Amino acid sequence: MNELNKFLKFAKDIVVKPDSDIENKIINKIKNLSDEDKAVLDDGFMDFLKKYNSRLYLFKKKLKENCGLIVLFSLLGIGTGVFLLIEYKNYRKKIKNK
């Protein structure tokens, strides 16, 4: 499977050469846009645009995707906090005893 992953990584870097001159076709299309072409800005696209312009949406998405990591860091943070608190209490006890 490792070998396959290596080749799949390579596959990410490939570019398929189109049959026709796609760049100029796109540029010409954009130069000659009609009102009908504006239909591509449908509800689905507007929703996509709204989502990717929303910091809250992107933050929630990151949070969702890194759930495990967030839990791990939270536990580490709590653990460190508890450890420091115990150490601080011990230190204060020592000072009082002195």
Next chain:
Amino acid sequence: MINGNNSEKEKAIDDEKLVARSKNGDKTAFEILVRRYSKYVYTTAFFMMRDCHEAEDISQEVFVKVYLAIGGFRGLSSFKTWLRKLTVNTCIDKIRLKSKTADKKVSLDSMIEDGNDILLYEFNQNVEKYFQDKETVKEILKIIVNLDESYRIPLILRDLQDYSYIEISEILKKPVGTIKTNIHRARKIIKDLLSEKQ
């Protein structure tokens, strides 16, 4: 992916400038973006749709959308990420529409070899190994384009487009478990077919 020699960081800065200029109505800047990313968009669409004409139509549609809506792009993610998500979304919409209207079977035998040249960047290896790897990557891609849609799309999104399992499950409206299983099966099919050929 397109300009292999430039660092990602340099390219990202450049993209930002080009996007800003495009927002101000600079058509030349937008043309540079088209030239930089059209093959990338086409490649993504090609592997998802398995049809060069559809990939071409989708590429045009994606750039028309970008051109008409670039003023509303806030740049919270990189332009390339935004473009990639938009391409994938457009492809998914087309696939959904297609499966609703017609169950069209596409013959893909030797499509890659006959119809399209695949350009590969050098892998920083010795020449002999490079050609071996190139052939293996070609074999893998041929297997991928011939996979069943339920395996192909999740595998492409995960392994070629770097989507997370959660994102794929949201896009395809399927449980994460199903997505993971299908990707695992797809990889196993590729592995088995590759070892059969070797």
